[in-house]
Amino acid sequence: MSKLIFELSTEGRGARAQWPQTPAEALDDLPGELRRRTPPALPHLSELQVVRHYTRLSQRNFSIDTHFYPLGSCTMKYNPRGAHRAASQPGFLQRHPLAPPALSQGVLGCLHRLQAILEEVTGMRGVSLAPMAGAQGEFAGIAMIRAYHEARGDHERKEILIPTAAHGTNPATASMCGYRVREIPVTSGGDVDLEALQQAVGPHTAGLMMTNPSTCGVFETQIRAIADTIHGAGGLLYYDGANLNAILGKVRPGDMGFDVIHMNLHKTFATPHGGGGPGAGPVGVNERLLPFLPRPLVVEDRTADDGLHYRWADKAESPHSIGTLSAFGGNIGILLRALAYALLLGRDGLLRVAEYATLNANYLARALEDAGFQLAFPQRRASHEFIITLQREAREWGVGATDFAKRLLDHGVHAPTVHFPLLIPECLLIEPTETEDLATLDAFVAAMQATRREAEAHPDRLHQAPHTMPIGRLDEVSAARNPDLVWRGDPPMA
Amino acid sequence: MPFIPHTEAEVGQMLARIDAPSVAALFEEIPSELRAAPLDLHDGLNEMDMLRWMGAQARKDEGTLCFAGAGCYDHHIPAAVWDIATRGEFMTAYTPYQAEASQGTLQLIYEYQSMMAHLMAMDLSNASLYDGASGLGEALLMAVRGNRGSRSRRVLVADSLNPRYRGAAQTIVGPQHIELVPLALDASGVTDTEVLAEHEGLDFAALVIQQPNYFGRLESVHSLTDWAHAQGMLVIAVVNPIAAAVLAPPGEWGENGADIAVGDGQPLGIPMASGGPSFGFMCCTERLVRQMPGRLIGRATDARGTPGYTLVLQAREQHIRRSKATSNICTNQGLLVTAATIHMALLGATGLAQVATACHHANNQLLRHLTAIPGVQVRFDGPHFHEAAVRLPVDPATVLTQLAAEGILGGVPLAPDYPGLSDCLLVCATEMRTDADMARFAGALARTLTAPPRCQAGA
Known part of the structure; x- marks a missing residue:
């Protein structure tokens, strides 16, 4: 067994090279009743103790770098070190999120390029990079479906349809967005039961969430009929991009009839899983959901006379947006890694x-x-x-x-x-x-x-x-x- | 073929095994009318060329002298933090569902939960959320579910809360018809205790207080907490983890402490990196544990009595409860928690308090530099921690543009979120800013205030 870091602690020890020197009386202007009375019970350790403890803990893990990871629906592929290095440069790491465009053309240019690549790969009209993981992308997608129906004064659509084979995040997302969930059975061949779907749809249907290929590991061949059924009932079609790796360059969700999609860049675009994150879950939409994309969005202004070609869109430019999902612009460090991966692979590499x-x-x-x-x-x-x-x-x-x-x-x-x-x-x-x-x-x-x-x-x-x-x-x-x-x-x- | 190891001979051997004439034939189940035309994308680059392009992009943004805070802070990060956190065994591991093969990550998260609970003086912590702002959204949902004494879907939110937190939380709770009711500021930039009486006797699920608040001012957290509890509300504390090393931690607010503490872990060893990835932390009281969103790691023993660590109380989570889960969150911010845990272990309680003290000292120094310029004033009276609103005699937006031309990020304008403070900038100096940095900022600011904005040629 491995001792806990707390069990290595000895009062009076400390990694003093990490302590800034400041006189304690610097805090004297703060009211006494708002000050902390007792220090938190954190361990007292030398720098070497810390380095050794966590290095040893790391060795008690499986990881892609050390083991084969055939984990279905998680796409545990090699995470290129080059992409990690590309995103770890000082200009990217040291940029404050609220720096103005004049100090941000590098990162904004990268994000704009990634938006365009993801639009092309998915066959969608617009992409927002804001969601910080797949589940947040799902939330954004279903919130957009909700905003779409509401904007049309269509308030009776209270149900989201989800095949029984779906990831748990799908029904959890629908609930978070205030929807009832109705499950649709899957046939013994692994396809959605089209007949059951046709019976389930109606004026109460807000949309359907599905993956394709499904979590049964097969391509849903009746996808056009499914799309027609949902659209015919006035609902929208959501694509869970968990399995996008299977179809890159082969078939695009936009061409299959999906209205909105999230991508898991920590799967398909090979960004490291980090022992449970961070991920990035951009959303793509077709024409009808464009007004509702989450903020912020990067826009290009080629003719800007100040030479500032990229900027965040103003709030006034997307008045119908579902809003922001984080304090700033999402997991930009992960987005940069995904862009580096896309640059390395290019058209042919993504298809392969x-x-x-x-x-x-x-x-x-x-x-x-x-x-x-x-x-x-x-x-x-x-x-x-x-x-x-x-x-x-x-x-x-x-x-x-x-x-x-x-x-x-x-x-x-x-x-x-x-x-x-x-x-x-x-x-x-x-x-x-x-x-x-x-x-x-x-x-x-x-x-x-x-x-x-x-x-x-x-x-x-x-x-x-x-x-x-x-x-x-x-x-x-x-x-x-x-x-x-x-x-x-x-x-x-x- | 980048990252694909197959030789031509192996591909032939594999195709023969599965009786397929070609790799393309494996996609025969996809209806032909759906198949994509070749993507309109660039040719692939080798690593050298990719790094050349990305490097040129990064250099465009390099070298800014930063005096902005507003939820993201430029702290020193010990070299060991990311050296260890980016070891492949941490960085390329999956979510620790297989406990026996993930003891490194699991023990680390248990240590993180322990450190965070101690730092916040709360009963327990989860394994992380995406960021502080979305974490607040989850905290609101949790409070509405968890406040058994209230049937309300309304929460009181102090106007001194970071407006970006309010915005993201609003997006997250909006679809469930939860309403954020604002609490006004007083003249000194803190929650106005006079307006509290107007809300007495009304049913609210929770009160949200940020300490230090968005303007760096200190709220009367003890009396606000006691007032909210007397009204049957839960108290949600939004805090900066570095500040918690020297300020009363949420668990010690008022008689009984806050019920939920949330915030952003970025100050604990995470680079600013355009604001993400960072991580959200969430702590709560024992009573609320089954309402907690996200992952929880617990200590247990195996059949031989060896202690180990594993995901616990998974019945709250989406992969078990599906539509009845406490949240849809799945992937969180594991690697950032890894860095933060190493960071807290290195700094310890003394080191974190020293960083907080150094930041406070630096910010006071900065305010002295800036207020020495005629016409520049600290907007609110009273002590500030970490950052402050300063009032300028000219339009802050113009000033920021001119400072940017000199490579200085001179703060964050308050105009977009606080029309009444449209003449103010929110400025911040951490322990990273030297006296010379501050003198350079003050000098540049003084020049922009004395010289009229540069005119167009010929005007």
């Missing part, structure tokens, strides 16, 4: 992303099928991801998807997404991404086969897995009953 992500997924699906695993949709072509179901293994040997996932960690592979989508029992959702080589894919198949053999012979080894990680499975039930969220000087409850 979809092609090789799809090649890798189909190869892996076939290899696992040949090894005896059951695909959830064997009759379909996999997109960039696919699902296997371990229903048979669970029935015969009592080992489920979670047991497989945990045992894979011992093989040095991050677990695929487990038990999602919810409609497929004991499933693993597997997304290898385009940046993995053939040898890595073959090693994964070998690890899966070994795990399967073990499941048959020694199911307990899987139930107790992992065996080689710093800890075993944690007792999450008692952790939830009596949550220990803050260190207060006591040992953990056994």
